[in-house]
Amino acid sequence: MSTAEQTPFYFPRRHLLTCEGLSAKEINSLLDLADKAVEVNRQINKKRDVLRGRTLINLFFEASTRTQASFELAGKRLGADVMNMNVSTSSVQKGESLIDTAMTLNAMRPDMIVVRHHAAGAVELLSQKVDCSVINAGDGAHEHPTQALLDALTIRRAKNRISGLTVAICGDILHSRVARSNIYVLNTLGAKVRLVAPSTLIPTGIERLGAEVFTDMWKGLAGCDIVMMLRLQRERMQGNYVPSTREYYHFFGLDQEKLALAKPDALIMHPGPMNRGVEIASPIADHSRSVIRDQVEMGVAVRMAVLEALARNLPNH
Amino acid sequence: MRKPPREPSQTDVTAFINARLIDPATGRDEPGGLLVRDGVIADIGGHLRRTAPEGAEVVDCYGHILCPGLIDCQVYTGDPGQEHRETLKTASFAAAAGGVTTMVCMPDTEPVIDQVALVDYVQRRARERAIVKIHIMGAATKGLKGEELAEIGLLQRAGAVAFTNGKSTIANTRVMRNALLYAKDFDALIVHHTEDPYLSAGAAMTSGEVATRLGLPGVHKMAEVIVVERDMRLVEITGGRYHAATISCRESVDAIRQAKARKLPVSCGVSINHLTFNEKDVGSYRTFFKVRPPLRSEEDRVAMVRAVASGDIDVVVSSHDPQDADAKRRPFAEAADGAIGLETLLPAALGLVHRGEIALMPLLKAMTCNPARLLGLDTGQLTKGAPADLVLFDMNALWVVNKDQLRARSKNAPLDEKTVHGRVLRTMVAGKTVYQYGSAERG
Numbered sequence: 001m002s003t004a005e006q007t008p009f010y011f012p013r014r015h016l017l018t019c020e021g022l023s024a025k026e027i028n029s030l031l032d033l034a035d036k037a038v039e040v041n042r043q044i045n046k047k048r049d050v051l052r053g054r055t056l057i058n059l060f061f062e063a064s065t066r067t068q069a070s071f072e073l074a075g076k077r078l079g080a081d082v083m084n085m086n087v088s089t090s091s092v093q094k095g096e097s098l099i100d101t102a103m104t105l106n107a108m109r110p111d112m113i114v115v116r117h118h119a120a121g122a123v124e125l126l127s128q129k130v131d132c133s134v135i136n137a138g139d140g141a142h143e144h145p146t147q148a149l150l151d152a153l154t155i156r157r158a159k160n161r162i163s164g165l166t167v168a169i170c171g172d173i174l175h176s177r178v179a180r181s182n183i184y185v186l187n188t189l190g191a192k193v194r195l196v197a198p199s200t201l202i203p204t205g206i207e208r209l210g211a212e213v214f215t216d217m218w219k220g221l222a223g224c225d226i227v228m229m230l231r232l233q234r235e236r237m238q239g240n241y242v243p244s245t246r247e248y249y250h251f252f253g254l255d256q257e258k259l260a261l262a263k264p265d266a267l268i269m270h271p272g273p274m275n276r277g278v279e280i281a282s283p284i285a286d287h288s289r290s291v292i293r294d295q296v297e298m299g300v301a302v303r304m305a306v307l308e309a310l311a312r313n314l315p316n317h
Numbered sequence: 318m319r320k321p322p323r324e325p326s327q328t329d330v331t332a333f334i335n336a337r338l339i340d341p342a343t344g345r346d347e348p349g350g351l352l353v354r355d356g357v358i359a360d361i362g363g364h365l366r367r368t369a370p371e372g373a374e375v376v377d378c379y380g381h382i383l384c385p386g387l388i389d390c391q392v393y394t395g396d397p398g399q400e401h402r403e404t405l406k407t408a409s410f411a412a413a414a415g416g417v418t419t420m421v422c423m424p425d426t427e428p429v430i431d432q433v434a435l436v437d438y439v440q441r442r443a444r445e446r447a448i449v450k451i452h453i454m455g456a457a458t459k460g461l462k463g464e465e466l467a468e469i470g471l472l473q474r475a476g477a478v479a480f481t482n483g484k485s486t487i488a489n490t491r492v493m494r495n496a497l498l499y500a501k502d503f504d505a506l507i508v509h510h511t512e513d514p515y516l517s518a519g520a521a522m523t524s525g526e527v528a529t530r531l532g533l534p535g536v537h538k539m540a541e542v543i544v545v546e547r548d549m550r551l552v553e554i555t556g557g558r559y560h561a562a563t564i565s566c567r568e569s570v571d572a573i574r575q576a577k578a579r580k581l582p583v584s585c586g587v588s589i590n591h592l593t594f595n596e597k598d599v600g601s602y603r604t605f606f607k608v609r610p611p612l613r614s615e616e617d618r619v620a621m622v623r624a625v626a627s628g629d630i631d632v633v634v635s636s637h638d639p640q641d642a643d644a645k646r647r648p649f650a651e652a653a654d655g656a657i658g659l660e661t662l663l664p665a666a667l668g669l670v671h672r673g674e675i676a677l678m679p680l681l682k683a684m685t686c687n688p689a690r691l692l693g694l695d696t697g698q699l700t701k702g703a704p705a706d707l708v709l710f711d712m713n714a715l716w717v718v719n720k721d722q723l724r725a726r727s728k729n730a731p732l733d734e735k736t737v738h739g740r741v742l743r744t745m746v747a748g749k750t751v752y753q754y755g756s757a758e759r760g
Binding site for chain 2 (some may be wrong): 019098099116120121122124125139140141142143177180187203204205206209210
């Protein structure tokens with residue numbers, strides 16, 4: 001599919017906790033593996049056995065539908081036994097039980113744990129306490145590595161390259177782990193990253209991660225190849241960051257008028273779940289250039305690639 | 318059962334010979350000796366360098382530094398209410414091992430020390446169990462809620478040396494004004510934690526690139542400066558004595574310095590953490606470096622050290638805040654704030670001297686005579702008649718901190734596994750040796 005396919009596989013890691021620090025070689029190895037998984041997933045028999053005998057635990061401290069389902073499918077298609085655990089407790093109790101939960105699960109001898117937690121750094125903390133591989137499925141506003149990888153795969157397959165593209169990530173950057181992971185991956189692969197949001201939703205110093213900041217969406221979208229919308233995290237909006245969703249939509253919602261400023265072949269992306277009419281106009285979500293549903297498909301493939309890559313580094317005795 | 322009071326017997330005479338005497342109150346730094354009789358300094362000077370009276374216990378200092386015992390103005394314990402974190406007794410053992418002869422305990426306990434009975438209780442516990450001197454900072458407002466004034470006059474009469482809202486800032490400007498105004502009638506000092514509660518709500522560290530990379534909610538350092546500047550204006554209109562407990566950035570120093578220039582009765586302190594660490598020490602979510610105020614940039618750390626050197630910052634504290642393992646072994650944003658520091662205050666501070674960042678004298682001043690003057694204590698200096706609260710330390714000894722060997726009950730030591738420069742050899746409180754390096758520890 002791409003020239004990157006010739007690069008030999010290279011992913012010498014035990015965990016996937018962040019995209020910060022991943023090399024282009026490592027990312028391309030995962031994307032190449034994911035490309036193959038896409039083909040498998042499009043066949044009638046999607047079952048493979050690279051994880052046969054392995055146990056995968058999905059440990060979600062924060063509600064999630066698509067990421068959890070995606071990891072579950074990925075694990076099952078590779079032949080692993082998959083167990084889902086939804087640990088929904090009060091916010092105070094969560095942190096307290098984290099280490100204990102980790103120790104308990106570790107005693108069940110899983111080979112991999114996929115973790116989502118509402119607190120930044122929680123997944124890394126957990127990884128220090130267990131013997132198996134740990135995959136970060138989102139920790140607070142820190143990182144969501146598989147989302148960034150699936151976004152990269154989606155872009156690479158649609159555009160045949162990532163290097164040299166201009167990607168505008170728009171919306172609630174402040175609370176977004178997706179934005180941070182994407183900044184790292186896209187920069188590493190040679191894309192130019194723009195961030196578009198009102199100043200209240202831009203974290204201090206984010207430009208140092210490798211991005212150009214725009215508070216005017218009309219300017220931020222001008223000439224870009226990819227428009228990546230983020231969900232406005234209204235549940236985290238106690239601090240009065242935007243006056244109303246109506247005003248937000250007016251200035252930062254993706255509609256036909258603003259989209260017209262991007263390149264004519266610009267792709268429209270969204271990690272989901274979408275707030276139609278808040279950050280994205282409904283017709284735009286269903287636009288012919290929208291790859292939002294492709295992202296979901298790539299999600300399963302990328303997660304299969306990650307699981308397989310980490311499994312190669314698991315002890316085999 | 319009450320133990321007998323700690324006063325030494327009449328025959329107790331200790332002669333420190335062959336010492337390097339440092340007295341920050343007078344600027345003395347010379348070879349000499351010091352004679353302790355009946356718990357007080359009986360004589361001091363070059364003439365005692367090699368001579369000791371007959372019958373005295375002779376301590377040969379081998380040229381090491383003998384200076385006033387340190388006064389630590391900000392110590393949190395869990396006594397009463399959270400004894401699993403730290404008691405007055407365990408804190409006092411840590412203090413003794415760190416050369417701290419006087420510690421001032423904060424009212425953030427359960428219950429809050431906002432009543433005379435509690436001051437009495439803590440003082441009694443301290444007398445019975447602690448091996449160093451303990452003073453109490455009373456609550457400035459009931460329950461530290463920042464709403465109603467505590468009984469400042471009665472608390473002062475019971476022995477509280479100053480008044481504070483502990484770890485929380487008095488957000489209500491009127492309450493703060495009244496606290497300063499009312500305290501003025503008693504010449505009482507108001508010690509304030511300066512962090513705008515609205516800006517800092519939910520923040521886990523200082524905002525900026527590091528916080529953004531870690532995905533942690535941050536607070537700008539100006540949240541501190543805003544409160545300091547507000548308080549300067551309140552001091553201006555009330556004339557109350559004011560001390561900013563632990564400032565952490567250059568702009569706060571500027572505000573205090575300007576107020577001092579206008580002859581306002583203000584002073585400020587800094588914690589050893591903000592002199593020795595910066596925000597990058599948080600690394601990958603290391604919760605031992607989660608403190609209040611949060612660690613700042615390297616520029617601000619350097620500014621803090623310089624301000625201690627120049628005297629713009631009056632006091633250096635350990636801000637000893639014991640937290641148990643469960644409170645720290647959590648995701649960063651959910652972990653408790655605080656670091657222990659009583660035992661490592663002096664070595665950490667001496668590290669600054671060894672690195673050439675500050676001279677010894679201004680540093681010791683901020684931990685001896687300055688806090689004594691601020692709180693009206695009769696210690697913190699090497700003069701005849703003063704209590705023999707002393708520390709003898711080896712400026713150059715290197716050792717590796719091991720949190721499990723520290724005497725504090727909680728082990729949240731950011732210096733764990735770090736090599737430090739300087740070791741306490743002997744600590745004396747009112748003429749009695751309460752710590753001696755290498756000797757068997759008493760329990």
